[in-house]
Amino acid sequence: MNAESLFIGPQLIGIILLAVGFIQKRFPPKSxxxxxxxxxxxxxxxxxxxxxxxxxxxxxxxxxxxxxxxxGVALSATLGVLNIKNDLRVGISAIILMATSIISCILLIVLTEKHLSKKFDT
Structure with a gap:
């Protein structure tokens, strides 16, 4: 497993969500x-x-x-252990990155909207 594979895939989206979540929690929009x-x-x-x-x-x-x-780290370790050509590994990582980005956004919206509808009867 090489260094760049630690930052490609779901863990990249995870780092971004973690950072944005902490910023929004620490500095919530006032209005x-x-x-x-x-x-x-x-x-x-x-x-x-x-x-x-x-x-x-x-x-x-x-x-x-x-x-x-x-x-993401577990997946990168697994892909690193498997004997897969580098081009295929990059392609798999790109597909996983796109899929996790889309799924994360949908999950965030769906769960937040459910929470709002329960709390406010919207």
Whole structure:
């Protein structure tokens, strides 16, 4: 396993989600805006939904980030142990990176929207 394989794949998305989650948790957006925070129509209805959505999504980003980092490192180690040509390994890593990016975003939105609908009957 080489050094660059430690940062390609799900762990890259995990590191980004972890960093963004910590930043959003430490410096939550104070008011509804179009630039920073969890910006979906349901979260922008009232200040209370905005605060709840941003608090919940920050914690969720941290949790998803940790899971992706751990699984990404394990996956990189597995791909490194397998006797796969480097070109194929890079292709597999790229596909996994795209898939985990999409799945993470969908999961974040779905779970945050469910939380808001339970809490506010939207």
């Amino acid at each position: 509804i805006n179009a630039f920073y925070g969890y910006r979906m129509p349901s979260s922008m209805k009232t200040q209370q939904t905005w605060d709840t959505a941003n608090r919940y999504s920050a914690i969720l980003m941290i949790k998803i980030g940790i899971v992706l980092i751990v699984t």
